[in-house]
Amino acid sequence: xxxxxxxxxxxxxxxxxxxxxxxxxxxxxxxxxxxxxxxxxxxxxxxxxxxxxxxxxxxxxxxxxxxxxxxxxxxxxxxxxxxxxxxxxxxxxxxxxxxxxxxxxxxxxxxxxxxxxxxxxxxxxxxxxxxxxxxxxxxxxxxxxxxxxxxxxxxxxxxxxxxxxxxxxxxxxxxx
Amino acid sequence: xxxxxxxxxxxxxxxxxxxxxxxxxxxxxxxxxxxxxxxxxxxxxxxxxxxxxxxxxxxxxxxxxxxxxxxxxxxxxxxxxxxxxxxxxxxxxxxxxxxxxxxxxxxxxxxxxxxxxxxxxxxxxxxxxxxxxxxxxxxxxxxxxxxxxxxxxxxxxxxxxxx
Amino acid sequence: xxxxxxxxxxxxxxxxxxxxxxxxxxxxxxxxxxxxxxxxxxxxxxxxxxxxxxxxxxxxxxxxxxxxxxxxxxxxxxxxxxxxxxxxxxxxxxxxxxxxxxxxxxxxxxxxxxxxxxxxxxxxxxxxxxxxxxxxxxxxxxxxxxxxxxxxxxxxxxxxxxxxxxxxxxxxxxxxxxxxxxxxxxxxxxxxxxxxxxxxxxxxxxxxxxxxxxxxxxxxxxxxxxxxxxxxxxxxxxxxxxxxxxxxxxxxxxxxxxxxxxxxxxxxxxxxxxxxxxxxxxxxxxxxxxxxxxxxxxxxxxxxxxxxxxxxxxxxxxxxxxxxxxxxxxxxxxxxxxxxxxxxxxxxxxxxxxxxxxxxxxxxxxxxxxxxxxxxxxxxxxxxxxxxxxxxxxxxxxxxxxxxxxxxxxxxxxxxxxxxxxxxxxxxxxxxxxxxxxxxxxxxxxxxxxxxxxxxxxxxxxxxxxxxxxxxxxxxxxxxxxxxxxxxxxxxxxxxxxxxxxxxxxxxxxxxxxxxxxxxxxxxxxxxxxxxxxxxxxxxxxxxxxxxxxxxxxxxxxxxxxxxxxxxxxxxxxxxxxxxxxxxxxxxxxxxxxxxxxxxxxxxxxxxxxxxxxxxxxxxxxxxxxxxxxxxxxxxxxxxxxxxxxxxxxxxxxxxxxxx
Numbered sequence: 001x002x003x004x005x006x007x008x009x010x011x012x013x014x015x016x017x018x019x020x021x022x023x024x025x026x027x028x029x030x031x032x033x034x035x036x037x038x039x040x041x042x043x044x045x046x047x048x049x050x051x052x053x054x055x056x057x058x059x060x061x062x063x064x065x066x067x068x069x070x071x072x073x074x075x076x077x078x079x080x081x082x083x084x085x086x087x088x089x090x091x092x093x094x095x096x097x098x099x100x101x102x103x104x105x106x107x108x109x110x111x112x113x114x115x116x117x118x119x120x121x122x123x124x125x126x127x128x129x130x131x132x133x134x135x136x137x138x139x140x141x142x143x144x145x146x147x148x149x150x151x152x153x154x155x156x157x158x159x160x161x162x163x164x165x166x167x168x169x170x171x172x173x174x175x176x
Numbered sequence: 177x178x179x180x181x182x183x184x185x186x187x188x189x190x191x192x193x194x195x196x197x198x199x200x201x202x203x204x205x206x207x208x209x210x211x212x213x214x215x216x217x218x219x220x221x222x223x224x225x226x227x228x229x230x231x232x233x234x235x236x237x238x239x240x241x242x243x244x245x246x247x248x249x250x251x252x253x254x255x256x257x258x259x260x261x262x263x264x265x266x267x268x269x270x271x272x273x274x275x276x277x278x279x280x281x282x283x284x285x286x287x288x289x290x291x292x293x294x295x296x297x298x299x300x301x302x303x304x305x306x307x308x309x310x311x312x313x314x315x316x317x318x319x320x321x322x323x324x325x326x327x328x329x330x331x332x333x334x335x336x337x338x339x
Numbered sequence: 340x341x342x343x344x345x346x347x348x349x350x351x352x353x354x355x356x357x358x359x360x361x362x363x364x365x366x367x368x369x370x371x372x373x374x375x376x377x378x379x380x381x382x383x384x385x386x387x388x389x390x391x392x393x394x395x396x397x398x399x400x401x402x403x404x405x406x407x408x409x410x411x412x413x414x415x416x417x418x419x420x421x422x423x424x425x426x427x428x429x430x431x432x433x434x435x436x437x438x439x440x441x442x443x444x445x446x447x448x449x450x451x452x453x454x455x456x457x458x459x460x461x462x463x464x465x466x467x468x469x470x471x472x473x474x475x476x477x478x479x480x481x482x483x484x485x486x487x488x489x490x491x492x493x494x495x496x497x498x499x500x501x502x503x504x505x506x507x508x509x510x511x512x513x514x515x516x517x518x519x520x521x522x523x524x525x526x527x528x529x530x531x532x533x534x535x536x537x538x539x540x541x542x543x544x545x546x547x548x549x550x551x552x553x554x555x556x557x558x559x560x561x562x563x564x565x566x567x568x569x570x571x572x573x574x575x576x577x578x579x580x581x582x583x584x585x586x587x588x589x590x591x592x593x594x595x596x597x598x599x600x601x602x603x604x605x606x607x608x609x610x611x612x613x614x615x616x617x618x619x620x621x622x623x624x625x626x627x628x629x630x631x632x633x634x635x636x637x638x639x640x641x642x643x644x645x646x647x648x649x650x651x652x653x654x655x656x657x658x659x660x661x662x663x664x665x666x667x668x669x670x671x672x673x674x675x676x677x678x679x680x681x682x683x684x685x686x687x688x689x690x691x692x693x694x695x696x697x698x699x700x701x702x703x704x705x706x707x708x709x710x711x712x713x714x715x716x717x718x719x720x721x722x723x724x725x726x727x728x729x730x731x732x733x734x735x736x737x738x739x740x741x742x743x744x745x746x747x748x749x750x751x752x753x754x755x756x757x758x759x760x761x762x763x764x765x766x767x768x769x770x771x772x773x774x775x776x777x778x779x780x781x782x783x784x785x786x787x788x789x790x791x792x793x794x795x796x797x798x799x800x801x802x803x804x805x806x807x808x809x810x811x812x813x814x815x816x817x818x819x820x821x822x823x824x825x826x827x828x829x830x831x832x833x834x835x836x837x838x839x840x841x842x843x844x845x846x847x848x849x850x851x852x853x854x855x856x857x858x859x860x861x862x863x864x865x866x867x868x869x870x871x872x873x874x875x876x877x878x879x880x881x882x883x884x885x886x887x888x889x890x891x892x893x894x895x896x897x898x899x900x901x902x903x904x905x906x907x908x909x910x911x912x913x914x915x916x917x918x919x920x921x922x923x924x925x926x927x928x929x930x931x932x933x934x935x936x937x938x939x940x941x942x943x944x945x946x947x948x949x950x951x952x953x954x955x956x957x958x959x960x961x962x963x964x965x966x967x968x969x970x971x972x973x974x975x976x977x978x979x980x981x982x983x984x985x986x987x988x989x990x991x992x993x994x995x996x997x998x999x
Contacts, residue, residue: 004612004668004669004672004673005669007616007619007620007665007668007669008662008665008666008668008669011623011661011662011665012658012662014709015654015657015658015662017709017712017713017716018630018634018636018654018657018709018712019654020716021634021636021637021712021715021716022634022635022636022647022650022651022654023647024636024712024715024716026635026636026637026711026712026715028721029218029261029262029264029721030262030264030720030721031261031262032258032259032260032261032262032263033260099231125232125235126239129235129236129239129260130260131260132260132261132262134218134219134232134261135218135219205857209856213726213727214727216723216725222579222581223574223579224725224726227574227576228574229574229921229938229939229947234939262720262721263720263721263722263723264721264722264723265723266722266723267723267724267725267726267727267728268725268727268728268731269710269722269723269724269728274714274719274720274722275710275722277706277710278706278707278710278724278728281702281703281706282699282702282703282706282732282735282736285699285702285703285706286695286696286699286736289695289696289698289699290695292695293691293692293695296691297683297688297691298683300680300681
């Protein structure tokens, strides 16, 4: 009788996997960049295109890089969180203005507030590709050595900020 | 879910369109198309880059073209994409320890199936099996299936009788 | 009021399903005739109530009752009537109702056309179907009620997903579900046979027409879905190996194995336990498909809005139904005898080999579909398994199976001889090889893939002709016409289905080898040349539809200066959901399709346009239609109708007696 039980065994193993699968989110794609140096860039600043900004300028600091655009609805959703966070001075927030028109983005910041120390303009989106951006907004936590430690795809929620981003920043700053 | 839908929409509309440098070199285009068919569009997730018209897909396709023009091999381009988006972006999963079963599973299944079949047949031809239908079974089948009009119907369908 | 009526009808249907799923089964086990007698009326009553519920939901859609949540989520006042009706199955809840409707329809059909079956078997079959129905009705009533109210009512609905606003939506899901659900009948017969302990040729005979019918519907359903994707998604693909497509394809493969295995069980009494196992697997894969589509474990373009509660419910149901069946199988199947004796080389062996190939192919599709989930569940990273993987693996596995298709029908039952088969098939093989080498040359480009595809297709056709020919020679009747008439319908059905596969292979081969496409920027007045055709963009106009606005291109297609066709591709934006939809323009032809779709505007009255020439693409679906017709022909075989006719006569006689 034993060999007649094989189909049952195989089926049950499959069922266990399906059960575990229910708890996972198939749409979330982890970034291969975690634990790797932030890809280099040198981009004009949004407010003052004469000046540039590079990830090298941030060596020795823990900082946030937030990819945003004025055409992006979910960005508006998460924006108040950045505005509030900026007031606390816990961490410097830099923006990567992704595939946007300068006038649009300036107006957008005017209207919803500007939490960024500065924003870099990635007009063609090529730096976005280097950072593996696929769903704006995206947010990166980068440590003092310039290594990417965390990436959030889609809008940051208060829960993600409180439970993941803030503790990580505290740890990276050596306060934990 | 909802959020993703929204982003896809935005990619479609609000955005000033990126120009694909269409046309040009036919051989190059074919290579671009071939590489793009191997890559998964991340915005729409179930389309390849080749099929997708999404904003990001067009950008990435341009990136593919740009790199191939610069003389990169198709493998280099796939490598470039994997570095940024992970293995997830490859529609043909790379062969590594975690994908061994994926790539060799079908072959193993086939071998197992053939082996089981062979053993089964050998055992079977060794054992004298019961007759096709006993007389009693045949009678029962005939009553059950009726065929008052055609008592032979059980043997009389389709295929030629066994010889 | 009407929605409450529908809900009430569903509850009554559930009560009947419970009765149908318990008493007749117990009655059959203990030999209580009145309990067994309950099966038929309960099944028929259940169908009536589910049909009423379905009618109520349709009524709510037709009358725009936005106080019903499901209607408000899937319809809109501006939605044309035919799509308001199709919207009934446009979302999760309603499509589940359609599923249950199909299930009760099949159940009723079994209850009506089973007069010749012994009462205990009928009771068991209907009982098992009743239990399945209990599961789905509970699923619907407890997690996915289509009649849930939305109070206060919405002013207007959120509209049907524009992708679904298409004639394909009207036909594809009902066909597909008829197939999916139809395998529940084969499953119920298998379980009934296990319960009764009478696994024999008679069981195979009863179960065979039902299985073939379900397989036919599934074939058509999948073909329709593929065709729909081809013209509606707007990028000219016809099969994407999307998880949900695989979910419908796996039961089809398993069902194909099953109908072949049933043939052996019926004719020779062999493979009995194997056939039962296939019947269980075919239905298990149908249920698995439901799980994959509705639970959200896998990303797909087709997936419904998901809810983990639903996933848990279906998974539990799957485990109970299939786990239970497999326990029953382990308990009972080993007592089944071996059946008729046959040699290692015989038609039985060839069919068994075909079964192995089909089951391995199913297993590989399952592996590829679920592998990303396995890795993710084990925390080993995220990967994608896509068309390049499936194409490679599937073609490698199916090619030998297609080769065997030519040999099997010619081999004798019980004992065949390989040298003799080789002699009889040598001409067929020669024809296939020569044709395969020459045909690609007529297309102007020789490729190994094209040669290989033609080899398989020609081999199937040539060997089928050989089979028919040698069969006719053995038929005693005089004259070709008489000989042809003596062959049974099921025999012609088999040949037709096999030729359908060949036609399908030709379609795939031609498209894969010789399709051409170009993505170009076209301004009004500009033209692009592809595959000997010139496509000129003559105009771009904004047009307004009933519930959308669109940009419509006008392209004139010419070949060597002669006009072929004017084509009107559109890019639509639907008013409510704001989705952009690519409405491709297709010029369908026997030997090629021209396919034009609009990409994006690129400024200055210019658009990115994709033009494609797809040789023989319609043969893909034509082949599927032939396969389905072959199935239909087999079901109409005389031996299945004898019983029906005899019954009709008996009824007529009884009527006369009563009158007299």
